[in-house]
Amino acid sequence: MALSVAVRLAALLIGCVLAPLANAAEGPVAAGPIGGTDMRSALLPPPGLYGGVIGLSSVVHEVHDGTGHPAAGLDAVDLDAKVAAPFFVWVPDVKLFDGSLGLIGVFPAGRECGQVLSSIPRRCVSGFGDPYIELAWSRSFGKLRASRDPGAFPILEGLTVALGLGAVVPVGQYDPQLQRLNGISLGNNTFDLAPSLAVTYTTPPLLFDGTEFSAKLYWNQYWENPETHYKASPLVDLDFAVTEHIGRFQAGVAGVYFRQVGEDTQNGVVVPPDGRRAEYLALGGVFNVDIAEWGAAIRVKALTTVLVKNAGVSNVIVIGFAKKLY
DSSP: OOOOOOOOOOOTTTTOOOOTTSOOOOOOOOOSOTTOOOTTTTOOOSSEEEEEEEEEEEEEEEEEOTTSSBOTTOOOOEEEEEEEEEEEEEEOSOOBTTBEEEEEEEOOEEEEEEESOTTSOOEEEEEEOOOEEEEEEEEEOSEEEOOSSTTSOOEEEEEEEEEEEEEEOOOSOOOHHHHHHHSOOSOOSOOEEEEEEEEEEEOSSSSSSOEEEEEEEEEEEEOOOTTTOEEOOOEEEEEEEEEEEETTEEEEEEEEEEEESSOOEETTEEOTTTTTOOEEEEEEEEEEEEEGGGTEEEEEEEEEEEEEESEEEEEEEEEEEEEEOO
16 A cells, blocks of 8 residues: 655744844744645555654745735845654554544754844754654545556545644754744744644546645644743644656645734734734645555655745755655
8 A cells, every 4th residue: 555654844934933123033833744744645554653754954045024025124044954853653453433543753853054134143053843743533435546557556546534633842952042033943932733634635547647636734723932922823734735646656746835814922912013924835846756665655845935924935855755664
């Protein structure tokens, strides 16, 4: 059966949303595994234990304000992050309402460097980020069929839906001064609870082995940062992809869109000038190769920003490797 590992991109902001004429500050960080739930987002693999690693490289050289224009006063924006995240996916051999259960854990660590004002020197920080944990339920209403390539995993044709409950646990390395002055922070010191809904639909063979439409919607609910008393408003986060199965390969277009539905507050007061309500859209390509003889898969994705408000304009490359352990 097809190997599917839920990986998603945490925020592309490198942990900050910036206000005009101000230093780097706090902001929402979307829940989910680093790398993005793009293709196969509603699928869980067959029963067993899976593991792997995700690598991410992201750069930001421009920050936009709430009008979508470059933020005034930020004259030296240069943020970059390099993160590696080991992960596991455990699918027990049990059924619940004819669906599968899965437990997902992602544990990021890496290095972030940043500068936003020429008057404040560039700084870097290395260490562990906030882990992400998710409990997922997935049910397929389709059928499993063989690929045209005998060396490829079978394809799950039809509709699959999934429900999940994820959390970003605030135990990563956190420095409020670096976050405020340089726009970098491996941890965010804020608990995020995010229920999710995912849908994947794969057509019968049309062009090649079948066209897949996949999306996962998160509803991020943030607690208040106990050190700074900053509270980000809820955020809706959608990861999506349209891809084609071609034997053991799968390729197409992927994207991520998120938008805050309210205004950020600090000490109970709306953060000036506009509550820092963030909106973001990035699009790019995604490519996956299944290695059936290893029980493994390799995925590569590149995204670039096409719409942004109260957030950074970023370019992101993600590489992931997943393998069945038993």
